[in-house]
Amino acid sequence: MVRKAKKEETAAPETKEEVASVPEIVIKETTPSTGVEAENIVTEKDIKEVEKERKPLQKSNTETWVPKTEIGEKVKTGEITHIDEILDAGKKILEFQMVDMLFPALDSDLLMIGQSKGKFGGGKRRAFRQTQKKTKEGNKPKFTTCAVIGNRDGYVGMGYGKAKETVPAREKAFRNAKLGIFKIRRGCGSWECNCKTAHSVPYRVTAKCGSVEVTLIPAPKGTGLAIEKECAKILQLAGIKDVWSKILGQTNTKINTIKACEMALKNLMTTRIDYDTKQKLSFTDGKIVREATVSE
Ligand SMILES: [Zn+2]
Numbered sequence: 001m002v003r004k005a006k007k008e009e010t011a012a013p014e015t016k017e018e019v020a021s022v023p024e025i026v027i028k029e030t031t032p033s034t035g036v037e038a039e040n041i042v043t044e045k046d047i048k049e050v051e052k053e054r055k056p057l058q059k060s061n062t063e064t065w066v067p068k069t070e071i072g073e074k075v076k077t078g079e080i081t082h083i084d085e086i087l088d089a090g091k092k093i094l095e096f097q098m099v100d101m102l103f104p105a106l107d108s109d110l111l112m113i114g115q116s117k118g119k120f121g122g123g124k125r126r127a128f129r130q131t132q133k134k135t136k137e138g139n140k141p142k143f144t145t146c147a148v149i150g151n152r153d154g155y156v157g158m159g160y161g162k163a164k165e166t167v168p169a170r171e172k173a174f175r176n177a178k179l180g181i182f183k184i185r186r187g188c189g190s191w192e193c194n195c196k197t198a199h200s201v202p203y204r205v206t207a208k209c210g211s212v213e214v215t216l217i218p219a220p221k222g223t224g225l226a227i228e229k230e231c232a233k234i235l236q237l238a239g240i241k242d243v244w245s246k247i248l249g250q251t252n253t254k255i256n257t258i259k260a261c262e263m264a265l266k267n268l269m270t271t272r273i274d275y276d277t278k279q280k281l282s283f284t285d286g287k288i289v290r291e292a293t294v295s296e
Contacts, residue, residue: 065097075101083155087183096178103151107237108174111146111230113254125254128166140164146258147173149181150237154285157181158234158262184238185268187281189218197221198284200242203271207263210256211249214264219244230254231261238265 067073071091074080075098083102086093093099099106114129129144143166150156159176163169187202188195199221206215214231219242225232227245235243251257273283 062097062101065095067095067097069094072098083181084183087181093179093181096175099149099157099178099181103155106149106151106178108147108149108177109233109237110170110173111148111233111254111258113144113146113230113258128169129255143169145169145173146255147177148234148237149174149177150234150239152237153239154184154186155181156184156234156238156265158258182266183269183285184240184265185283185285186240187218187283188221189281190220190242193220195221196282198282200240201268202273202281202283205264205267207260207267208249209260209263210253212251212253212256212260213248214257214260215246216264217244217246218242228257230258234258234261234265 065076067076071080071086071093072095080086081102083099086098110127112125112127114126116123116126118124127145131142131144132139133142134140142162142164144160144162145166146158146160147170148156148158157177157180159173159178159180161169161172161174161176163172185202186198186200188197188200189202189204190200193200200218200223201216202218204215204217206213208214216227216235219226221242223242223244225235225240225243227235227243228247228251231245231247247257247260249256269285273281277283
């Protein structure tokens with residue numbers, strides 16, 4: 001009996017690890033016979049399940065949250081009521097629960113950075129980018145995803161998450177997106193439009209990541225978001241309604257496209273502008289619009 005038990009003990013951990021490392025997504029019903037590669041294919045059914053879950057944002061329980069940082073305590077006690085107090089001071093957000101408390105209604109989305117496997121030159125775009133490591137035990141898949149959060153009024157954040165399964169990857173991505181929240185600047189920089197509302201970007205901005213160069217151009221009211229799909233998602237959550245754009249380079253590299261778009265939005269904040277121009281462009285940083293909407 002003792003020997004048997006020992007054998008079981010030695011044998012068990014390996015199998016357990018294997019079971020644990022294989023994600024839930026592996027489906028055995030559909031293609032059991034096609035061999036090793038079939039196991040790693042994410043089927044449509046699973047992705048639909050994941051995409052159902054991706055809409056409701058993971059709300060952390062802020063009541064049971066015990067802050068570990070000084071700023072976190074201030075947010076918890078209500079001393080800090082607006083995120084600008086943290087961002088303008090140049091301090092880092094180290095606990096994502098702060099963002100949950102300061103923005104009760106945040107919208108979120110996952111960006112399509114991955115691709116499902118398909119014959120004849122590629123499959124559909126997916127929210128999870130799947131990569132593999134070859135090991136003795138077999139292929140070990142890993143999932144990467146990119147999340148965007150925003151209040152559709154001047155604040156956005158983006159974050160990446162990577163894990164052995166899709167659900168933890170998504171949670172990590174949302175957490176990182178909350179930690180990386182930043183403020184954008186809006187205005188009406190189009191000469192065709194003189195509406196004095198902040199519906200577009202105030203001036204042309206450019207940013208580059210890898211070979212991808214994204215330029216955001218102010219557009220008149222009613223234009224909509226004339227930009228690549230994933231970038232449009234970001235701008236929508238940021239609260240920009242009209243924009244023209246120009247994207248150069250290998251735009252199929254979605255991660256670079258997304259990063260360039262993020263950097264372009266951040267570049268909006270780096271320009272210094274005098275008071276008169278601000279009035280002309282009906283210039284608003286995230287905060288001013290918020291106050292205006294409150295007073296209306
Ligand atoms: Zn306008």
